[in-house]
Amino acid sequence: MEREELNRILIKQKIAFKASPPSFEKRLDSLKLLSDIIEENKEYFIEAVSEDFGLRAKEETLFLEIFPLQDQIRHAIKNLRNWMKRRHVTGAWFLYPSKAFYQYQPLGSVGIMGAWNYQVLLTLSPLVDAIAAGNHAILKPSEVAPRSAGIIKQVINAAYPEEYIHCVTGDASLAENFSSLPFDHLFFTGSIRVGKLIMKSAAKNLTPVTLELGGKSPAIISDSYPLKRAAKRIMAGKLFNAGQTCVAPDYVILPKNLNEEFLNSTREAVAKLYPDIVQNKQYSHIISERHHERLHAMLDDARNKGAEIVELISHQNNGDKLMTPKLIFDVTEEMELMMEEIFGPILPVVNIDSCEDAVSYVNDKPNPLALYYFDTRRKKVDWLLKNTLSGGVTINDTIYHLAQNNLPFGGVGNSGMGHYHGFDGFRNFSKKRAVMKQRRIAATDFLHPPFTDFKRKLLHYIGRFTKV
Incomplete structure (x- = not known):
């Protein structure tokens, strides 16, 4: 047209x-x-x-x-x-x-x-x-x-x-x-x-x-939160539409000693969410060959730079616009998947032990569209909300804040x-149009020029009451 x-x-x-x-x-x-x-x-x-x-x-x-x-x-x-x-x-x-x-x-x-x-x-x-x-x-x-x-x-x-x-x-x-x-x-x-x-x-x-x-929306998992529950909710949000969601968790931050348990928990979650995922008619495909190739290029780049790519199912078939879910360990900032929004079923794991360091890591990057934090301690949650800035936040789950009709949805900065x-x-x-309606007789009528001694005194009097 x-x-x-x-x-x-x-x-x-x-x-x-x-x-x-x-x-x-x-x-x-x-x-x-x-x-x-x-x-x-x-x-x-x-x-x-x-x-x-x-x-x-x-x-x-x-x-x-x-x-x-x-x-x-x-x-x-x-x-x-x-x-x-x-x-x-x-x-x-x-x-x-x-x-x-x-x-x-x-x-x-x-x-x-x-x-x-x-x-x-x-x-x-x-x-x-x-x-x-x-x-x-x-x-x-x-x-x-x-x-x-x-x-x-x-x-x-x-x-x-x-x-x-x-x-x-x-x-x-x-x-x-x-x-x-x-x-x-x-x-x-x-x-x-x-x-x-x-x-x-x-x-x-x-x-x-x-x-x-969009941008890279992180999911931070506290060591005090039940890891199995966090893994299930993260993978559910991640794998809707095969990760092609603007508020999908883009990467996970958790202490390194939880890696193995997180891997096992995500494998279990994927198996329950999408049994026999290659044949499963409820698991979405990637929108186009071009986007499919882009995701494979990200994986190749990460592999060549030392990342460990772990399949979350026992067998894989990534052809015909299908891509199976993967966790990526040992990621670095030089990898493409840590520089760009992934928009696919690939989930990098960043190992940071403390919540404070995790927040510093997130704050050093452009403001994300969504931030996910898993913790049952109210003071920790309040501290995180005070010390981060993102488009929206879901505590102890992912993506569903956007379905709240009485909450705004939108980004901030790059998102x-x-x-x-x-x-x-x-x-x-x-x-939002401002309207002022004046009456027949108004105080402002007495403040028009010329400014006589009386009007100067009146202005001085008004000034005394306008100061803090």
């Missing part, structure tokens, strides 16, 4: 928005329609996602994409009226008797760029927030997963008018043209590398951006900027 056609759709949306910004009733109807679309087409979504990957379990798509989407819509419908209310605030005393309040207003037409690893969720979840906030929107799903992108385009464009919500599909050149449009807000989910390009492109139009990126989900998503796609 040419830039001219994209620009035509955007202009059409902006004209329609200015003529009639979506009311509460229209937003509510649009959210209910989106819910109906998802329910009526969920089998098509599931089939398309599986085709994109070569194999992904129906249950995984339901649990990780369809159900969270429907729950997010339910939450937005339930709370929308309250979110839209104006909020009165205490006014400045020297501006008495004025009143002050703020209200959230839609921005206009927003662009949403989805990601291939959870195409349905990561394209339509920001749309839920954009609709709730009262915006028009153009969607661009990822071209890496073309079947699911095509289904999203088909069902969205059949349900909504072009001037309100529209979906476009295409290759990387479309993404480049898309990000250069003068949207009122641009939302992107993807890699750090591409995120930088998106931000650079949007900057030409001073378009505000939300970047949901992204801006938040969405629930009220934070509504606010992200809104302008």
Whole structure:
């Protein structure tokens, strides 16, 4: 799709928005329609996602994409009226008797760029927030997963008018043209590398951006926490979608004397989670040959630099976009898998004995999208939360903080900027507009020029009460 056609759709949306910004009733109807679309087409979504990957379990798509989407819509419908209310605030005393309040207003037409690893969720979840906030929107799903992108385009464009919500599909050149449009807000989910390009492109139009990126999310295991339980929860979070999850544990930190027990515990966990994993129809494949080759290149690089690569199943078959789970011991900072987000079923183990040193290790790196800490001691947990910075945290489990509708989801620093989900998503796609209403007679009327002796005395009096 040419830039001219994209620009035509955007202009059409902006004209329609200015003529009639979506009311509460229209937003509510649009959210209910989106819910109906998802329910009526969920089998098509599931089939398309599986085709994109070569194999992904129906249950995984339901649990990780369809159900969270429907729950997010339910939450937005339930709370929308309250979110839209104006909020009165205490006014400045020297501006008495004025009143002050703020209200959230839609921005206009927003662009949403989805990601291939959870195409349905990561394209339509920001749309839920954009609709709730009262915006028009153009969607661009990822071209890496073309079947699911095509289904999203088909069902969205059949349900909504072009001037309100529209979906476009295409290759990387479309993404480049898309990000250069003068949207009122641009939302992107993807890699750090591409995120930088998106931000650079949007900057030409001073378009505000939300970047949901990734990075290397660590899982720190305290020596006081039951290792078997930690291993099971880490591997469950790691192996959803075969590790192709932005908040998957990217590496583990634990004391060296726990290596053998951790290895045995992860082997046991994998055997229970995915029996006969090579033939198991519930274990996802890698999205493409290119990504499969990238993961093998990481393994070769680690092996050549002295790492020990341990298979977590008794036999391996890594062909045909399948990659079996592996632990990596004796890793070093020079290895590619310790410099880049892995996005696959490979889990490096970093041996650090104390929690304090583990935190220092994490803090020396870019802020992660997620941080996982396994410890039952409240003081230790509080200390870690105080002394680290990440997009989100789950204590004694992995990934599930992103499913909390009343918590914001988003990165910090290299892992992204801006938040969405629930009220934070509504606010992200809104302008928090300040309003002051002055009365017929106001104190400020006595402070206009010319500044007489009386007014100087009055200013001096006010000044005495404005100091700390």
